[in-house]
Amino acid sequence: MKIGKLLRETRLVAGLTQTEMAAGAISESFYSKVERGVHNIDADTLVEVLKANHINPVQFFSRTLDGPMQESPHKKSILDAGFMVKKIVRSANKRDLEKLGQLKKEIDQAEEQGKPYYIWISYVLELMTTWITHSTDDISEPVKKKIKHLYKGDNWGFINYEYLGMAFIALTPEQVLNFSHTAYQSYEKTQKIP
Numbered sequence: 560m561k562i563g564k565l566l567r568e569t570r571l572v573a574g575l576t577q578t579e580m581a582a583g584a585i586s587e588s589f590y591s592k593v594e595r596g597v598h599n600i601d602a603d604t605l606v607e608v609l610k611a612n613h614i615n616p617v618q619f620f621s622r623t624l625d626g627p628m629q630e631s632p633h634k635k636s637i638l639d640a641g642f643m644v645k646k647i648v649r650s651a652n653k654r655d656l657e658k659l660g661q662l663k664k665e666i667d668q669a670e671e672q673g674k675p676y677y678i679w680i681s682y683v684l685e686l687m688t689t690w691i692t693h694s695t696d697d698i699s700e701p702v703k704k705k706i707k708h709l710y711k712g713d714n715w716g717f718i719n720y721e722y723l724g725m726a727f728i729a730l731t732p733e734q735v736l737n738f739s740h741t742a743y744q745s746y747e748k749t750q751k752i753p
Contacts, residue, residue, distance in 0.1 A: 562605065567594045569614060582611030613641055640676050644683055651687035659688055679705075679722070686725045695729045706730075 570580040581590035584607040585600070592598040600608075609616045643662065650658040663684060669675050685702045689695055706726045723742055727735050 561596060562600065563594045563596045565619065566590075566608075569619065570594075575612065580608065580612060582608055584608045584611060613645055615641060640680055643676060643680055647680075647684050647687055651691060654691050656688070656691060659684065659691075682722065683725065686728050690728045698729055 566580070570577070577590050577594070578587045581587050584604055585593075589598060590608075593600045606616050609619055643666070647659065647662055650662065666676055666680060666684065681699065682702050682705055685698050689698060705722070706729065723738060726738070730738065
């Protein structure tokens with residue numbers, strides 16, 4: 560598959576305009592020409608566009624091969640999950656509870672069909688809903704467990720800090736203080752800060 564065609568398919572699945580997909584890395588005009596195969600795009604710029612849109616470059620490039628990279632037959636692809644997160648965040652930024660409800664139904668249907676999204680998709684959806692409603696009433700037990708698991712772990716990396724940042728929405732000020740302290744202690748251990 561050609562890069563331009565793949566960019567177009569990826570953009571349409573993500574629900575983005577050409578301007579949004581270009582992400583300020585290139586002009587909309589140039590981006591449009593890349594999609595149509597009129598111009599080529601260099602690798603560095605392509606990766607910049609993909610990263611700006613939270614698209615995993617490895618997943619993107621795997622689709623240029625004869626077949627997709629082997630993924631779990633029991634889960635949605637990482638690319639699908641990335642698009643779902645983007646839809647959730649976009650809806651949350653617009654404070655669109657109706658759209659978030661539709662996305663929840665889509666996530667539930669995927670589960671019923673035996674091809675669920677990864678647990679962190681529900682985590683993001685529930686916490687974004689909490690952020691809009693200012694209520695923690697609808698946070699499920701699995702998401703509560705994931706939040707508790709975060710601060711008990713000692714494997715702190717970028718993703719865990721990102722998840723923790725989202726979790727602050729659902730926590731009391733005392734819990735935020737405890738989580739922050741625990742996370743910093745773990746960080747000190749891994750970075751060997753005196």
